[in-house]
Amino acid sequence: MEVTTMSEAMQLHAQALKSGAQPHHQNYSKLFTFCALSPSGDLNYARLILNCLSSPNSYYWNTMIRAYCETSNPNHSISLFLAMHMNQNPGITPKPDKFTYPFVVKVCGRLRDTQLGKQAHCLICKLGFGSDRYICNSLIHMYAKFNDLGCASKVFDKMPERDVVTWTSMIDGLVDNGRAIEAIKLFKEMIESGVEPNDATIVSILRACAETGALEVGRRTHRIVEEQGLSSRTNVGTALIDMYSKCGCIDSARKVFDEVFDKDVCSWTAMIHGLASHGMSREAISSFEEMKNSGVMPDERTMTAVLAACRNAGWVTEAYLYFRDMREKYGIKPNLQHHGCMVDLHARSGKLQEAENFIRKMLIQPDAVLWRTVIWACKIHGDTNRAERLIKEINIDFDDCGSYVLLSNIYASAGKWHDKAICRETMNKHGLVKPPGSSKIEIDGSVHEFTAGDSSHIEAPTIFAKLEEICKSLRGEGYEPELSEVLLEVDDDEKAFQLLHHSEKLAVAFGLMKTKPGSPIRIVKNLRSCEDCHSFMKLISKAYEREIVVRDRIRFHHFRNGDCSCGDYW
Numbered sequence: 125m126e127v128t129t130m131s132e133a134m135q136l137h138a139q140a141l142k143s144g145a146q147p148h149h150q151n152y153s154k155l156f157t158f159c160a161l162s163p164s165g166d167l168n169y170a171r172l173i174l175n176c177l178s179s180p181n182s183y184y185w186n187t188m189i190r191a192y193c194e195t196s197n198p199n200h201s202i203s204l205f206l207a208m209h210m211n212q213n214p215g216i217t218p219k220p221d222k223f224t225y226p227f228v229v230k231v232c233g234r235l236r237d238t239q240l241g242k243q244a245h246c247l248i249c250k251l252g253f254g255s256d257r258y259i260c261n262s263l264i265h266m267y268a269k270f271n272d273l274g275c276a277s278k279v280f281d282k283m284p285e286r287d288v289v290t291w292t293s294m295i296d297g298l299v300d301n302g303r304a305i306e307a308i309k310l311f312k313e314m315i316e317s318g319v320e321p322n323d324a325t326i327v328s329i330l331r332a333c334a335e336t337g338a339l340e341v342g343r344r345t346h347r348i349v350e351e352q353g354l355s356s357r358t359n360v361g362t363a364l365i366d367m368y369s370k371c372g373c374i375d376s377a378r379k380v381f382d383e384v385f386d387k388d389v390c391s392w393t394a395m396i397h398g399l400a401s402h403g404m405s406r407e408a409i410s411s412f413e414e415m416k417n418s419g420v421m422p423d424e425r426t427m428t429a430v431l432a433a434c435r436n437a438g439w440v441t442e443a444y445l446y447f448r449d450m451r452e453k454y455g456i457k458p459n460l461q462h463h464g465c466m467v468d469l470h471a472r473s474g475k476l477q478e479a480e481n482f483i484r485k486m487l488i489q490p491d492a493v494l495w496r497t498v499i500w501a502c503k504i505h506g507d508t509n510r511a512e513r514l515i516k517e518i519n520i521d522f523d524d525c526g527s528y529v530l531l532s533n534i535y536a537s538a539g540k541w542h543d544k545a546i547c548r549e550t551m552n553k554h555g556l557v558k559p560p561g562s563s564k565i566e567i568d569g570s571v572h573e574f575t576a577g578d579s580s581h582i583e584a585p586t587i588f589a590k591l592e593e594i595c596k597s598l599r600g601e602g603y604e605p606e607l608s609e610v611l612l613e614v615d616d617d618e619k620a621f622q623l624l625h626h627s628e629k630l631a632v633a634f635g636l637m638k639t640k641p642g643s644p645i646r647i648v649k650n651l652r653s654c655e656d657c658h659s660f661m662k663l664i665s666k667a668y669e670r671e672i673v674v675r676d677r678i679r680f681h682h683f684r685n686g687d688c689s690c691g692d693y694w
Contacts, residue, residue, distance in 0.1 A: 127158040130166050137173070156184060160191040167191055182208075182218040190227045193234070201231045202240070209247075222253050226262040233266035241266050255282075261289045268297025286317075292325040295332070304332035305564075305571045308341055321348065323357050330363040334370035337648035337675065340569045342367045355383065362390045369398025372646045372673035372680060387418070393426045400433035402680045403689045408433035409442075422454055424462075431465035436679050438473055438693060460491055467494050471501030472693070476510060492518060496530050508538045525556040563627035564648045567638045574630040577622070583634070588625075590633040595624055598663045606656035623656050628674060632664060635672075644671040652676050662686050 127133050136155045152173075159170035170191065174184055185208055192200040205228045208220045220228075225248050232241035245263060253259050260283050267276035280286070280294050291314040298307035311329045314321065321329070326349055333342035346364060354360045361384040368377035381387075381395045392415040399408035412430050415422070422430070427450050434443035447466060450456040463486055470479035479498045483490050495518050502511035511534050518527060528551045535544035551557075560575045574581065581587060595603070605620045623629075628649050635645035653661075653676045665672050666686035674681045682689035 127154060127162075129164055130159070130169070133158050133165065133169070153183065157187060160187050167195065180218075182221050182223065185218060186221075186223050186227065189224060189231075193227050193231050198231045198234050201227060202235075220251075222256050222259060225253060225256075225259050229259065229262040229266045233262075233269035236269060238270050238272070241270060255284055257283065257285055257287060257290065261287075261293050264290065264293040264297060268293070268300060271301055273297060273301055273303065286319070288319055288322050288325060291319055292322070292328055295325065296328040299328055299332045299335065304335040304338075305573065307332040308336065308338055308571065311341075320352070323354050323360050326354060326360050327363045330360075330367040334363075334367045335648075336564050336566070336571045337371050337646055338566045338569070338571050339371040339373065339646060340566055342371055344569070356385060358384060358386055358388055358391060362388075362394050365391065365394040365398060369394065369401065370648075370675065372402075372644075372675060372682075374398055374402045374404065387415075387420065389415075389420050389423050389426060392420055393423070393429055396426065397429035397432065400429050400436055400679075401675075402682070403436055403691075405433040405437035405439070422456070424456055424459060427454070427456055427458075428461050428465065431462055431469075435465045435469040435472070436690075436693075438469070440469060440473070440475075443469055458488075460488065460494070463488070463490070464494055464497065467497050471498050472504075474501070474505050476501060476505065476507055480510075480514070492527050496526060499530055499534065503534055503537050508534070512538075525551070525558060528556060529558050559650075561627050561649070561651045563631040563650075565631040565635050565646065567634070572631070572634060574627045574634070576627050576630075577625045578627065578630060581630075581634075583637075586637065587630055587633050590637055591624055591629060594633060594636070594664065597667055598660065601663050601667055603660065603663050606654070606659065626654065626657050628653065628657050629660060632661065632672060636664075636668060636670070642669065644673060646673045647675070649674060649676045652678055653681065658688065658692070662688055 127136060133155055140152050140155065156170055156173050159165040159173065160167060170188065174180055174188055177184065185204060189201045189204050192198055192204065205220060205224065208217055208224065211217055211219055225244065228244050229241065229248075232244055248254055248256075248259055248263070260279050263279045264276045267273065267279065276294065276297050280290065283290060291310070295307045295310050295314070298304065298310065307329065311321075311325075311332070314325075326345060329345055330342060332338070333345065342364075345367075349355055349360055349364070361380060364380045365377045365384075368374070368380060377395065377398050381391065384391050392411065396408045396411050396415070399405075399411060409430065412422070412426070412433075415426075427446065430446050431443055434440075434446065443466060447458065447462065450458055450462065463482075467479050467482055470476070470482060476498060479501065483494055483498065495514060499511045499514050499518075502508065502514070515531055515534065528547055532544050532547040532551075535541070535547060562573055562575045564571050564573045566572075572581065578584070579588075605623045628647055631647045632645060635647070639645060653674060658681070661672050661674060661681065661683045663686065664670065665683035669685075672681075672683040674683070679690065
């Protein structure tokens with residue numbers, strides 16, 4: 125009898141009780157498995173079965189631990205495991221075995237309980253399970269959840285045998301912890317070792333490509349997808365759309381999107397977000413309307429993409445309509461990201477009072493990021509008085525580096541160098557370090573990362589010389605450094621030097637050195653582009669007859685023949 129509903133499960137249970145079936149009987153295990161693991165089952169009923177069995181074997185305990193592992197309260201898994209481990213009822217409660225520990229380790233990862241996870245690892249080694257592939261795969265995943273890639277790597281390196289899950293767990297952990305470049309290198313090792321990736325591996329490596337702008341690696345991965353017949357997988361299609369969009373190839377993203385047979389909300393959202401980030405706001409909204417007409421309802425992420433499209437186009441009226449529709453039409457409660465799009469829309473267009481009013485009328489508690497958005501816009505639009513007033517109202521968290529950096533920059537732009545110095549001293553006192561601006565560029569399948577003034581690259585002297593050559597050429601085109609972008613108390617020559625060595629300028633110089641004339645240059649930056657770099661890229665695109673595609677924290681900039689796709693609105 126194939127069990128598909130709880131009604132059928134209860135009938136089967138009645139038959140088992142009536143016939144006097146024992147726990148090892150097939151009907152009992154089938155019934156229990158359905159109740160514990162099936163979406164149509166009943167976990168509480170499964171627990172009752174377990175409690176009523178006189179001597180359930182380890183399969184029942186392990187299945188129950190596995191089932192609790194997927195719930196909103198996975199602590200029940202730990203309670204059952206401890207009962208097995210303590211073995212207070214010999215002959216009734218079995219000892220944990222090698223099938224128990226993968227689920228226990230998974231729970232430790234879900235709970236982010238580092239101490240418990242390491243205790244479980246010690247037990248695993250003590251009991252001789254330290255080389256079991258399935259347990260090691262779970263340990264790698266757990267340590268990645270702990271942000272402890274050192275321990276994850278040690279487990280990975282010591283494994284005598286690795287399967288696709290092993291490699292995927294390590295790659296995924298690297299991507300999740302902001303080490304996408306290393307993930308790409310490990311993926312190459314995996315392919316060279318002869319292990320064939322599955323759809324989970326593909327999604328992970330495409331995320332790494334999207335983060336770093338590694339288009340060539342993304343294209344090679346796309347070929348693997350086609351060779352292995354994974355194109356029909358919706359999750360793979362969505363990852364490809366996202367990768368091509370974030371690597372600056374929106375036409376390729378659209379082509380993949382058109383070929384996805386069963387488009388779900390994730391596929392539509394990836395396409396809408398990609399169009400919005402490329403400044404194709406009308407196309408993004410058109411896709412949103414098409415999505416609704418196809419019967420797919422938007423979720424929170426979809427509405428973030430829609431509001432981002434409005435923000436990038438400066439559409440205030442349309443943004444308010446969609447913001448209202450979230451609650452009234454789609455039953456979506458606006459979160460901080462949605463509010464952030466609305467605030468940024470006002471702030472970037474110079475409507476600072478409207479942005480401030482919007483935050484004060486919010487139905488949810490604003491965070492420091494929202495206020496920083498307005499304060500930074502005050503700096504851009506020269507409203508120092510408003511910025512200083514709002515700074516006094518923000519309760520800066522000692523762990524919030526961003527607020528201190530903003531405060532420091534506001535003081536610098538107002539020429540209050542003493543106040544800036546005090547702010548920086550406070551940051552040092554609390555051990556806060558500003559994350560450096562960085563830019564990535566892919567050359568021949570390898571990703572190169574630069575920070576401002578970076579001299580660590582093996583070709584740094586040549587890159588600096590190339591920059592000087594570029595700067596000299598652009599001065600003939602009318603380039604003058606925007607010295608106001610340098611918030612340091614130094615002379616103009618030093619300010620010009622600082623500007624010239626911003627990370628995206630180093631990346632574009634390297635790109636000009638290493639790519640063929642006429643070919644596009646693609647750069648990924650972790651911060652918003654400054655005004656000087658934006659002007660610099662426009663002039664390079666004209667002087668060197670190159671298309672330069674820069675993805676900053678907010679959107680894409682396609683520089684062609686001296687113009688930018690953002691219309692100088694970012």
